[in-house]
Amino acid sequence: MKNLLFTSALCCGLLVAGLDTTALAQTGAPVTNQANGNLLNMSRLSSNHNTLMKAVKAAGLDDKARGTTKYTVFAPTDAAFNKLPSGKLDELLKPANKQQLAMLISYHVVPGSYLAANLKDGQTLTTVQGETLTVMRQGQSIMIKDAKGNTANVVNTDVVASNGIVQSIDAVLMPTK
Numbered sequence: 001m002k003n004l005l006f007t008s009a010l011c012c013g014l015l016v017a018g019l020d021t022t023a024l025a026q027t028g029a030p031v032t033n034q035a036n037g038n039l040l041n042m043s044r045l046s047s048n049h050n051t052l053m054k055a056v057k058a059a060g061l062d063d064k065a066r067g068t069t070k071y072t073v074f075a076p077t078d079a080a081f082n083k084l085p086s087g088k089l090d091e092l093l094k095p096a097n098k099q100q101l102a103m104l105i106s107y108h109v110v111p112g113s114y115l116a117a118n119l120k121d122g123q124t125l126t127t128v129q130g131e132t133l134t135v136m137r138q139g140q141s142i143m144i145k146d147a148k149g150n151t152a153n154v155v156n157t158d159v160v161a162s163n164g165i166v167q168s169i170d171a172v173l174m175p176t177k
Contacts, residue, residue, distance in 0.1 A: 037162060048168070051081040051089070052105075058093045059102040071164040072114040072125075074133070074144055074152065076172045084172055103129055107146070107175040113165045116142055116157035131175045146173040 052075060056062050081089055092101045106129040114125070121137035136143040142154040144167075152171035159166040 048077045048079075049075055051078045052076055055081075055089075055093065055101060055105060058095075059098055059105055061102060061105065068163055069111070070113045071128070072110045072112060073164060073166045074108045074110070074154075074169045074173060075166050076108065076152070076169055077155070080152070080169060080171045103175065103177065104172075107131060107133075107173055108169075113160075114167075115165065116154060116167060119154075127175075129175055129177070131177065133173065142167075144169060144173065147176040148174045150174060 053062075091097060092104065107127050109128045110125045110133065111128060119135045119137060119142055121135060123135040125133045125135065127133060131147045133147075134145040136145055136151065142157070143151045144154065145151050150171065150173070152169040152173055154167045155170050156168035159168070
């Protein structure tokens with residue numbers, strides 16, 4: 001559970017664009033969007049992920065994303081959270097649902113660093129929550145399918161921090177558990 005909470009916090013790593021140093025991802029491919037810091041520090045620079053930050057804090061995960069293990073985070077935007085059924089987010093943010101919220105957040109985190117260019121059509125990724133996500137790719141368009149069959153479009157790719165990569169998505173992924 002401790003490892004799950006640690007890795008779940010990586011979802012707070014959020015979108016930062018326009019950075020120019022180079023890093024290597026899991027496959028050894030060069031990356032040009034390098035952040036100066038870990039995923040937690042990057043989160044404060046995004047104006048599109050305030051709801052995710054609120055969820056990470058409510059789940060008690062805001063101090064957990066400073067490790068050195070590499071993860072890929074499929075980070076829902078504020079607009080993605082706005083697509084949830086009415087009242088769903090408010091329910092998840094209640095203290096009594098802290099563990100359920102942490103599980104939902106951890107469903108967006110995958111061990112390893114995956115650049116968008118290396119995500120292949122039909123590829124399955126096991127999340128730190130324990131279930132899988134499926135990559136759906138057509139040309140340059142990438143979608144991620146969750147365990148319930150819902151999809152999210154990757155809307156901004158390859159934001160790299162010292163401890164992972166962020167792929168920003170336009171929907172909240174839903175595990176079966």
